[in-house]
Amino acid sequence: MTSENRGFGKSLAEPSIKIIGYVVLAFMALYILTPFIWLFITAFNPRGSPFLEIPENPTLENFIAIFTGTTKRGAAAHSVYMATWIKNSLIVAATTMFIVIVTSAMAGYALSRLDFPGKNLFMLGLLLIGFMPSLTKLLPLYKLCIIFGFVNNLCGVGLVIASGVLPTQIWVMKGFFDGIPRELEEQAWICGCNRLTALFRVVLPAAGPGVMVVALMSFLSGWGNFTVPLILVRSEDLYPISLGIATIFTHNPGEVGLVVDYGVVAALSIVYMIPSLIIYYVTRRHLLKIRLARMEVR
Amino acid sequence: MTTLEKALLVLSIILAIGWGSTIYYYTAIYRPKPTIITITLETKAGLWADFIREMKVIPKFEDKMWNERGILVRVRMITAPHKGYADKVIADFAAGVAGDVVWMKSDPLPDMVESGWLLDLTPYVQKWDKWNQFYPSMQELGSYKEKVYAIWVETAPQVVYYRKDLFEAAGLPVPWQPKSWDDIIDAALAIKEKLPDVDVPLYAINPTLAAIGAGEKMYDPEDGKFIVKSEELLDAFKFFYDASIRYGVTPPAVKLEKWDTRKLFQDGELAILVDGVWCWSEKWGPGMPYEIENREEVVGYAHFPGSGKPGAPQYASYTGGYGYMINAKTEHPDLAWELLKDLVAPEIAAEWNYPTSHLACRKDAVIGKYAEDEFLKWATTTLEYSSLLPRVEGFSTWKKIFDDVVKDYLLTQGTSPEDCMNIFAEKVKEELGADRVKALPPYSL
């Protein structure tokens, strides 16, 4: 994170403004983090409740239950599956990541280096291609996936999710490629590389940050997506965690016949968040380099 | 990029390719040699699927088919999460990929038959010696236009629960069996006066139940029209109006803000609650989220009475059910039927219904712990008067609009019962068409 002066900071360094700033920050932090309080407290509560209740004797047994298959009071899922769910989510997210990185990098590079009539319209069209709400497209998408054999296929799930996030990711990659001056490539050409070698040796490493950002965003999409696995995945041992949580968790008081062990659900949710945090940590430095459009200088 | 990041990137790409291609191969390309017949069973993920596995229904079925008939069968289970399960099943049928045997609830049955999705089970059922073990109401619930399409495993009528401790504190008689809606309101008012700490004396906002209790027929099979205005319907609206607005024994916020009524009952903040029989075990039972200690001493139960006006039924309840249907497009209907019979077997049904406090749909499933449970024995008597909801296309819309009008007009704005009924009639006419609705005298559309 750069901390260069942007023209706002100089005269704002007075101590009173600083204090106000920190106070505001504290309130914002409260707004941001309050919902997580319940999550973190309930995960350690052996008798979890849908509302905030401080446990008298916090334990780790909810976490253990996820991985060893021992849940109490007939919680509505054998937790043998919970570890499998984590693996499935990883597969889906990895597939999404891989497909998005490759396709958006290619398209982004082409969009950055190629000029053709109607280019702006094309880029706009990319953005608006998904303009129909996803649930209206549900039934046609379902039929299409059946034709392709994607039902109950985790890679198919990843592919469909990838197609949904492609437009924004192409824009992001294009922005990163725009930031790599053509001179770099031209120098490589002069040194005797052909276009392809130049691509791999020079451009790709320079676009590393872009790949990192796209990796994070596509991972988050694949990891957290719920609707696509809902239609496509049909066996419990292939559920990703998003479906798994829906299986064991309902907060609607009108639901029939379901026993919910809120502690286990909260513990699973925390485990659910960990890989996202890891990938964020690895890619965090590059998040501030997103360039959505070429900025023109007057 | 640092070396670490580069390495991670390369590693994840390699892993993704390797993993991806292996899985794609095994799920999409690899097909085992087709000498085995595969039939699919669709049910809810979690508790339901686990139960079937625990009871070992599938291995026993596969063995039986091999030993008795020399057929090699493999049963695959398809599951969907409990939330939105019915919608998923309907989407599956619409896309043509539903299982051969499907676990489903009874409400959409008429619509599903009209869509041509369900196999007619009448020929099988006529040859089945166990068919007359099923209660007549259950047989009818699974039928549409004289043909059988579903066999039920569980059913769950609505009853009235009340807190015996609060009743005793308010000087009300225990055990309590109200004979009319006035009895219920009187009891609630007594609670409200004598025990002002109880936030919600009564919660009985179940529009369909009230309609039945008022004696409302809802649908006239003779001319195929839905009744949208009548004396009985007005009584139902008046009951809710009295409870919520006039006497204030049911604060509208309970329904509108979705207060957790089971928790309120558990905490003793709710004295009289109309709810399903399954709550006995699944909500207030030992080890459950809303566990009530000394449940037998604290929780009382009674039949939901009719309105008390002449012509209304003595008690009212309605019930749907959950059970199995067979896909009309199945390639192995006979095998599917055999599997279905195993799934609804008496032992399985009893084993499922006892811990979940549902009622069995067949007489020979009243065995073991199920037969000895006091509550279940009493609850079974509700089946004698329990009615079935009209089994016609469009009824689910009628029901939903009724619910919506109670919620959005009566509870939200305090609209009078007469106005509510007019609004209701208008909306149903709009949704279903003017030729499918009618009003009973002295009302007109």
Place this chain on the structure above:
Amino acid sequence: MINKIRSVMSSLTKIRREDIFLASFFIPALVLLFIFQLIPTVWAIQFSFTDMALIGRKFLNPSYVGLMNFQRLAGDRIFWKSVSATFEYCLISLVWRFTLGLIFSLYLTSKIFKGKSVMAAIFLFPWITPGVLKPFIWISVLDTRYGTANRLLQILGLPPQSWVYERAMLSAIAINSWAGYAFPMLVLASALTSIPKEYYEIAEIHGASRWYRFTHITLPLIKFPLVLCAIMIFKEDIDDFTYVYMLTDGGPNYRTELLSLYAYHKAFVYYKLGYGSAVGLVIAAIAFILGLAQLKAAKF
């Protein structure tokens, strides 16, 4: 006219082998988008001209009804209520998401506040949480009797609020903004940090005030990313109904019935797939037109 054709022709003849090679890079992305986005969209649009139902007789033989669905829409009271609710939700969400994004990006790019990595981690926390969890954790906070928010208010001596019922729209917007400020924040922070220092220094030397520097340097330079971000956000808000669905399912008397939720209800609860698709098409049209308008306004 002739000149235009001439210029197109001449640019066509200038196509080199390299350019074709480059253009082929588009193919994987276009194939994916075409198959999984375009085709279902067209299919769904086709539904909106029929009276197809998800279930029942109309599932077996739907018929083309031309514009009847749209005519019904025009006279549908709930539809118009839904339109106003959607505009309210989307506009306020847009403002909030950008405001929060701007405030946080200023914190992240300023010189005077310390602990940037901690700040960044906290700010991005809602973005990192998987989508399934977001409604659930908020419901636990907003419940009227036992929720964390009201408990906190009671401790502070303030009256508990009815978040789920009276302030339903506010709650939905609050959750949406909470979940969605991260993207504008990243875009804004990236845009702000990419403006070279020299511009500001030169302007300062020339005696420009802070306000002048802001309006003549910062704003024009971040205009394009801002507008694009706004388009993306608007499209997201108009499509996603998770929060209103979980919280109020259309709210007291359709007050929070967003258009996307209405389309879902019509298609999957009332089973009127044709009508629901028509609503979906209206949503798409609105998003499209507004997107174009925003670009025009920014003189793209």
